[in-house]
Amino acid sequence: MQKDNQIFGIRAVIEAVHAGRSIDKVFLQRGLKGPLFSELETLLRREQINMSFVPLEKLNRFGNKNHQGVVAHISPVGFHDLENLVMQTIESGDTPFFLLLDQVSDVRNFGAIIRTAECTGVHGIIVPNKGGAPVTADTVKTSAGAVFNVPLCKVPHIKDAVFYLQASGIQVVAATEKTDASVYDLPLSQPTAIVMGAEDKGISPSILKAADHKAKLPMSGNIGSLNVSVACGVFLYETVRQRQNKS
Structure with a gap:
C-alpha cells in the first residue's frame, strides 16, 4: 500500500525494491520475525538500502495501522549511476x-x-x-x-x-x-x-x-x-x- 512518499507492508516494499523504486529508508518493527520479513531484510541488505529497526509506536505514527511492521520512504527523485x-x-x-x-x-x-x-x-x-x-x-x-x-x-x-x-x-x-x-x-x-x-x-x-x-x-x-x-x-x-x- 502506498501513500504519497511512503509504502506500507512487507510485500509492497519487496515489490517496490524489485521494481527499482528510489527508496531512501525503510523502517522495520523491532523484533519482527517470519520468512517474508527475513526475505525483505535480506533484500534490503543486498541492495544496500538504508534501514532502521524501530518500536511499533514509531511505525504507528506514520498514519497507517496496516503497515505489517514495515514502512518505506520513497525519494521523489531518481538517482544516477x-x-x-x-x-x-x-x-x-x-x-x-x-x-x-x-x-x-x-x-x-x-x-x-x-x-x-x-x-x-x-x-x-x-x-x-x-x-x-x-x-x-x-x-x-x-x-x-x-x-x-x-x-x-x-x-x-x-x-x-x-x-x-x-x-x-x-x-x-x-x-x-x-x-x-x-x-x-x-x-x-x-x-x-x-x-x-x-x-x-x-x-x-x-x-x-x-x-x-x-x-x-x-x-x-x-x-x-x-x-x-x-x-x-x-x-x-x-x-x-x-x-x-x-x-
Whole structure:
C-alpha cells in the first residue's frame, strides 16, 4: 500500500525494491520475525538500502495501522549511476565539477546545497547510501525545485567515490578547518570534486586522508565555523570564479 512518499507492508516494499523504486529508508518493527520479513531484510541488505529497526509506536505514527511492521520512504527523485555520470560529463567536453557530501544530515542544509550546486553548474552531487539526509518534501522546497535538475548519485561509501573520481582524472578537494591552505590558493579551474562534511563532525578522517587537497575558508570572527550550506556556497562560487577568469 502506498501513500504519497511512503509504502506500507512487507510485500509492497519487496515489490517496490524489485521494481527499482528510489527508496531512501525503510523502517522495520523491532523484533519482527517470519520468512517474508527475513526475505525483505535480506533484500534490503543486498541492495544496500538504508534501514532502521524501530518500536511499533514509531511505525504507528506514520498514519497507517496496516503497515505489517514495515514502512518505506520513497525519494521523489531518481538517482544516477556515478560511473555513467562521470563518463558522460567527460565525454561532453565540460570540465568536470562534482560535489560529495560526507554525512550531511539536515534536509534543509541538503536542499540549500542542491540549490547552490544547480546555480553553479555542478555536474552531480554524490551522497552515501546511509547516514546522509534523505530527499524529502522539505529538501525539495528548500532547493526551490533544483533537486529535479541536478543529478544525484548514491554510493555505498564516499571514500570509494573519491578513489573513482581520482582515477578519472578529477582532483578531490576537502573543505576542512584542519589545514593552513586557503581555498583561494587552490587551482579549481581543472577537473574538481569538492567534499563537504557533516554539520557536527566535518569530513571523516579516512576521506580527509584520501583527498588530493585540503582547504579552509579564512575566518575573522569569534565563531569558528560556518553553516555547511554557506561554506559550500563559497567553495562552489570560488570554483566558478576561477573558471570564468580562465575562459
